[in-house]
Amino acid sequence: MRIVDSAPALAEALERPRSGTAIGLVPTMGSLHDGHLSLIRMAAAECSNVVASVFVNPTQFGEAQDIDRYPRQLDRDADLAATAGADLIFAPTVDCMYPDGFETWVEVTDTGRGLEGDARPGHFRGVATVCLKLFNIVAPDIVYFGWKDAQQTAVIHRMIRDLDLALTLRLGATVREPDGLAMSSRNTQLSTEERERASLLPRALTAGVAAYTAGDDPSDAALAVLATDNGIEVDYVQQMTAHDHRLLCAAVRIGTTRLIDNVILEEPA
Numbered sequence: 001m002r003i004v005d006s007a008p009a010l011a012e013a014l015e016r017p018r019s020g021t022a023i024g025l026v027p028t029m030g031s032l033h034d035g036h037l038s039l040i041r042m043a044a045a046e047c048s049n050v051v052a053s054v055f056v057n058p059t060q061f062g063e064a065q066d067i068d069r070y071p072r073q074l075d076r077d078a079d080l081a082a083t084a085g086a087d088l089i090f091a092p093t094v095d096c097m098y099p100d101g102f103e104t105w106v107e108v109t110d111t112g113r114g115l116e117g118d119a120r121p122g123h124f125r126g127v128a129t130v131c132l133k134l135f136n137i138v139a140p141d142i143v144y145f146g147w148k149d150a151q152q153t154a155v156i157h158r159m160i161r162d163l164d165l166a167l168t169l170r171l172g173a174t175v176r177e178p179d180g181l182a183m184s185s186r187n188t189q190l191s192t193e194e195r196e197r198a199s200l201l202p203r204a205l206t207a208g209v210a211a212y213t214a215g216d217d218p219s220d221a222a223l224a225v226l227a228t229d230n231g232i233e234v235d236y237v238q239q240m241t242a243h244d245h246r247l248l249c250a251a252v253r254i255g256t257t258r259l260i261d262n263v264i265l266e267e268p269a
C-alpha cells in the first residue's frame, strides 16, 4: 500500500481512471476500525480507484489535550485499508493542509449550528474546510461518510450543494460493537470500567426509539436511561433532521472521553 503525504505526491500517485469509472474518497482521522472499513468497502464496490485519507485535522479540535491524545497508527491503518480495498492512503502533513499564511475558511452557517456545532465551537468550520481541501486535492467522483456523524454529513452535503461541487455523497450505516456501542477511534481511550458504562449510550437511544414509536418524548426516555449511571455526563440528547431522516442524537462524556451517537426515529415517507 502506498502512503503519500503531499498534494503533488498524490497527483503523481493517483492513476486517473478512464472515463466511466470513478475515484472514491473516504476521509478519516485514522486509527481505522470496522466503521471506516465498511465505508472503504462501499467505495471499492463502485469505484475503480479508492483513496482513504488519514488526517487528524487540528482545526476541528477545540481542546489541545483532545488532539494530543487522539490515537495514531498509520502503518496499521494502511494495512487495514488495503485489505478493505483502498488503493492509496493520503496522509498529508499539517503543513500541506495548512501552509504558512493560511486564512481561508468554509463556514456552513445553519446546519453547523446546534448539537455538535454548539458543543464544539469552530468544529464544523474545521471539518468543512479540511473536507473541501481534500475534495480539491483528490478530485473524487464519490465521497463516503458515516451516519454515525450525522450532523457532519449534513454539513458536508450542504457545502457540496452550496459550492456546486461536482461529486456525489454516499452514507454508510453505523457499525456497532456487539453490545451496541458505535465503533469509534475514541473507544480505545476508555478504561475497562468506562467501556462497560459506554454501552448505556446505545441502550438509551434504543429506549428513545421505543418512546417515539409509542408517541412519547424520545429525549426524555433516553435521558432517563442515562441518568441511571452517574458516571455518565450528558452533553445533549436532541432530535435533528438530516438527509430527510428524523434522528435522535446524543453526546456524553465518560471520564475524559466524549462519545457521540444517533439513531433513526423516522425515515422519509
Ligand code: AMP
Residues within 6 Å of the ligand: 027, 028, 029, 030, 034, 035, 036, 038, 039, 144, 145, 146, 147, 148, 149, 172, 173, 174, 175, 176, 182, 183, 184, 185
Ligand atoms: P473519523 O475518523 O472518526 O473522523 O471518521 C471518518 C468517517 O468514518 C466519518 O465519515 C465517520 O462518520 C465514519 N465513521 C466513524 N465511525 C463509524 C462507525 N462506527 N460506523 C460507520 N462509519 C463510521
